[in-house]
Amino acid sequence: MDQPFVDILYTQNWDSSTKFSIKVTKPLHSEVTPYQRIDFFESDTYGTFFTLDGLMMVTQKDEFAYHDMIAHVPMATNPDIKRVLIIGGGDGGTSREICRYKHIEKVDLVEIDERVMQLCQQYLPQTAGHIATETRLHPHFEDGLKYVKNTPDGSYDLILVDSTDPIGSGEGLFTTDFYRECFRVLSGDGILINQHESPYYNFHVREMRKAHRKIKEVFPIVKVYQYNIATYPSGHWLFGFASKRYDPILDHQAKRWEEFGLKTMYYNSQIHEGAFALPTFVNEMLAGT
Ligand code: AAT
Numbered sequence: 001m002d003q004p005f006v007d008i009l010y011t012q013n014w015d016s017s018t019k020f021s022i023k024v025t026k027p028l029h030s031e032v033t034p035y036q037r038i039d040f041f042e043s044d045t046y047g048t049f050f051t052l053d054g055l056m057m058v059t060q061k062d063e064f065a066y067h068d069m070i071a072h073v074p075m076a077t078n079p080d081i082k083r084v085l086i087i088g089g090g091d092g093g094t095s096r097e098i099c100r101y102k103h104i105e106k107v108d109l110v111e112i113d114e115r116v117m118q119l120c121q122q123y124l125p126q127t128a129g130h131i132a133t134e135t136r137l138h139p140h141f142e143d144g145l146k147y148v149k150n151t152p153d154g155s156y157d158l159i160l161v162d163s164t165d166p167i168g169s170g171e172g173l174f175t176t177d178f179y180r181e182c183f184r185v186l187s188g189d190g191i192l193i194n195q196h197e198s199p200y201y202n203f204h205v206r207e208m209r210k211a212h213r214k215i216k217e218v219f220p221i222v223k224v225y226q227y228n229i230a231t232y233p234s235g236h237w238l239f240g241f242a243s244k245r246y247d248p249i250l251d252h253q254a255k256r257w258e259e260f261g262l263k264t265m266y267y268n269s270q271i272h273e274g275a276f277a278l279p280t281f282v283n284e285m286l287a288g289t
Pocket of ligand 1: 052056057058066087088089090091092093094110111112113116142143144145162163164165169170171172173195232
């Protein structure tokens with residue numbers, strides 16, 4: 001049979017009237033953990049991808065955009081970062097990029113759901129392949145908010161919040177309490193990168209403005225930068241950059257970063273500078289917070 005009579009689709013509702021679908025060539029795995037529903041699928045265009053509670057997390061085709069932008073922007077702002085805390089990120093994509101810097105001493109990865117990491121090691125070696133052998137990487141399976149509350153002052157130079165959107169288990173990571181704890185456990189020149197959602201659909205816009213307002217209460221330097229990722233709602237996404245000392249543009253260390261000699265698919269020194277130039281409608285959304 002050349003033409004199948006049915007297509008099996010993964011569909012995410014981007015809002016109440018907009019849907020995004022990928023044709024599934026093979027369902028790989030589904031299960032419900034104490035934290036969330038996990039599904040792994042195979043597709044032609046996007047390769048293997050996984051979703052949590054139906055929401056897209058990682059696809060093989062476009063994960064590089066997200067993981068480049070969460071990891072390399074802070075590393076090019078302070079190339080001396082040595083101690084990194086990743087909250088969420090059980091797929092391994094963020095720690096993979098951070099561990100490419102040979103001078104990084106330790107990476108603590110705090111993932112609430114051990115099954116995400118185990119399944120990514122099984123189905124997504126592209127992001128999780130290094131986890132079993134990388135000796136600087138230390139996975140912890142617990143809630144990120146609880147972990148930072150039990151961490152001594154000044155323990156990390158960089159915190160990357162690589163978590164789900166502010167629904168379900170990710171909610172605590174969008175609170176003022178959490179941002180204050182992050183400030184406390186960061187060193188004097190520490191940097192925090194967090195999800196800033198998308199400036200497009202109403203749900204994300206609300207969450208983006210709330211998160212931005214809360215971070216501004218806690219950190220002296222707060223900026224927002226953008227990147228494109230095809231499979232997240234609207235494809236136009238933001239990260240927050242919060243810092244105690246360094247400004248991502250004024251202190252941008254392009255030459256030192258280029259000397260690391262890393263080959264990246266999305267990030268480069270021009271993107272670093274350009275990503276902080278936001279469209280007027282995004283600036284206006286952020287200004288009113
Ligand atoms: N690297 C891109 C993948 C993710 S997955 C986010 C991870 O955060 C999930 O594995 C989830 O189990 C974990 N997580 C959720 N809440 C917590 C928490 N409270 N503590 C620790 N880990 C948590 C990010 C996708 C971003 C999607 C943006 N639209």
